[in-house]
Amino acid sequence: MAVTDPERSFVARPPGRPWWPARWLLWALVWAGVVAGGLAGDQVASRSAQFSQVEATTLAQGSGVQLKSRPPLDSRGTERPSARAIAAEPVRAPLIVVRALGPVPADQLRLTCRSLEIRLPVRCEIRTAPGAAEFAEAWVASRSQYDGRVMLEKIFADRDVDAHVELLLTTRDIYEQNKAYVFGLANLRDRVAVISTARIEDGSARSRRRLVKLVHHEVGHTFGLGHHHHEDCVMRTDGTPTSLDTAPVAPCERCRSALLTRINRLAGREALVRDRARAHRERGEIALAQAWLDRL
Numbered sequence: 001m002a003v004t005d006p007e008r009s010f011v012a013r014p015p016g017r018p019w020w021p022a023r024w025l026l027w028a029l030v031w032a033g034v035v036a037g038g039l040a041g042d043q044v045a046s047r048s049a050q051f052s053q054v055e056a057t058t059l060a061q062g063s064g065v066q067l068k069s070r071p072p073l074d075s076r077g078t079e080r081p082s083a084r085a086i087a088a089e090p091v092r093a094p095l096i097v098v099r100a101l102g103p104v105p106a107d108q109l110r111l112t113c114r115s116l117e118i119r120l121p122v123r124c125e126i127r128t129a130p131g132a133a134e135f136a137e138a139w140v141a142s143r144s145q146y147d148g149r150v151m152l153e154k155i156f157a158d159r160d161v162d163a164h165v166e167l168l169l170t171t172r173d174i175y176e177q178n179k180a181y182v183f184g185l186a187n188l189r190d191r192v193a194v195i196s197t198a199r200i201e202d203g204s205a206r207s208r209r210r211l212v213k214l215v216h217h218e219v220g221h222t223f224g225l226g227h228h229h230h231e232d233c234v235m236r237t238d239g240t241p242t243s244l245d246t247a248p249v250a251p252c253e254r255c256r257s258a259l260l261t262r263i264n265r266l267a268g269r270e271a272l273v274r275d276r277a278r279a280h281r282e283r284g285e286i287a288l289a290q291a292w293l294d295r296l
């Protein structure tokens with residue numbers, strides 16, 4: 001307060017002494033403040049430059065290289081949004097991005113998104129399919145299966161900047177450690193999931209219902225729901241197609257209530273940014289977490 005009050009500095013000078021040293025000191029301090037402000041601004045600018053670098057590196061390591069070889073458009077013909085476009089977005093429901101790996105029929109992708117948007121307060125978009133080469137490291141030739149966990153890491157690395165959840169559908173069979181196969185796999189922390197239609201697809205309406213159940217089960221996981229061993233809950237575990245046929249499409253009341261609470265907490269851009277930072281922090285990727293927080 002004393003620094004920014006020139007009158008008080010002037011009056012407070014000892015009698016008989018010239019006023020100018022006090023005033024000179026005052027302006028020196030004010031000027032120093034301006035310089036410090038300028039430096040702080042530079043630090044901010046340099047932090048965001050650093051962030052751009054981090055983001056660019058992440059994209060290059062993740063999907064950047066492949067993205068160049070595929071059009072940066074989603075299935076509705078809109079461009080992938082830039083970080084700046086996201087900043088200008090109004091509060092919107094959480095976004096689930098769905099992609100296909102392999103020849104997943106378009107109607108199955110549309111069914112996936114439609115069933116999610118009908119039953120939950122979310123947005124869902126079908127976006128550019130990755131090439132098989134992008135998941136080559138997850139393919140285990142000796143088993144003719146994908147390693148689901150490796151797939152989840154790849155999906156996480158390639159997430160779009162505006163996605164709360166990424167869901168990959170594949171026609172290939174997948175497995176998880178110590179299991180011969182799985183219909184799907186999700187990571188609760190990372191909000192990514194993969195579903196295989198290899199064992200549920202028989203061309204019937206029944207297989208479409210199986211897919212919808214798997215979608216709601218895995219997406220439930222991506223919003224943080226665990227398993228619930230209750231016959232009237234989609235979060236129950238079903239190990240065979242026959243068992244899956246008896247499962248409900250929807251979660252029980254308890255799980256649905258928890259699901260809606262979690263989805264609503266994620267609505268809006270700030271919640272998205274904080275959630276993306278959280279995932280990196282929980283993975284021990286502190287610099288990436290901070291880079292996301294710097295967007296706020």
Ligand SMILES: [Zn+2]
Binds near residue numbers: 217221227237
């Ligand atoms: Zn599960």
Ligand SMILES: [Zn+2]
Binds near residue numbers: 233235254
């Ligand atoms: Zn339940």
